[in-house]
Amino acid sequence: MKTGAKLPDVTFHTRVRDDSIDGPNPFRWEDKTTADYFAGKRVILFSLPGAFTPTCSTYQLPGFENNYEAFKAKGIDEIYCMSVNDSFVMNKWATDQGLKNVKVIPDGSGEFTRKMGMLVDKANLGFGMRSWRYAAIINDGVVEAWFEEPGLMDNCPEDPYGVSSPENLMKHLEEAQQPEMA
Template sequence: MKSGMKLPSVTFHTRVRDESVGGPNPFRWEDKTTEDYFAGKRVILFSLPGAFTPTCSTYQLPGFEKGYGEFQDLGIDEIYCMSVNDSFVMNKWAEAQELKNVKVIPDGSGEFTRRMGMLVRKDNLGFGLRSWRYAAVINDGMIEAWFEEPGLSDNHPEDPYGVSSPETVKTYLTETSKEAAA
């Protein structure tokens, strides 16, 4: 569906650890752009409804984290997890998940998600505006492959999961690496 599309140019407001700040919360604001994350690299981006939610915390994020080495072997430079959550929430979730490999991107205002056509209402769960679940292989800022869960809609009664799983993305990467080798 979105394969071949260029990612929208957006600025993300992030908090990064900086020991020179001192105190109990040694972080500073740092704006990063779409280009900072995606230019000149082949990456996996996956987006989900919310940090600390069950499917995201139990299956999707841990699967990408554990499979990081295999994804690198298949030509991936980085793996990014995005959610319509602010940087404070995303950083705390990364800490709670003990992430070493997957990097989080806070889309606090939902601007990137909206421009990707993936912003949905989840008022039925008390979430407000959030991302529909998807994954993508991004090559130098262009979508190489797109994995979107079925049923994209506001206030969907379920949270489908499978199409955007680490296993599905790994299958795609394995098949394309075999084709490239042939």
């Protein structure tokens, strides 16, 4: 569906650790752009409804984190997890999950998610506007492969998961490396 599409130009407002800052919160604001994350790299981007939620915290994020080296061996430079959560929440979730490899991208206002056509209302869960669950392989800012969960809609009564799983992306990468049969 979105294969071949160029990613939207967005500025993300992030908080980064700065050891020159004293006190209990040694972080500063740093704006990063779509190009900062995606230009000149082949990456996996996966987006999910919310940090600290069950499927995201139990399966999807740990699955990408635990298989980071296997993805690198398949030609992936970075793995990014995005959610319509602010930088404070995403950083805390990354710490809570013990992330060493996957990097989080806060889409606090949902601008990137909206421009990707993936912003949905999850008021039925008390979330408000959030991302539909999807994953993509991005090559230099262009969607190489797209993995969207079925049933995209506002206030979906289900939380489908499988198409955007790390296992499914790995299967895709392995099949893409198979020599063609004559």
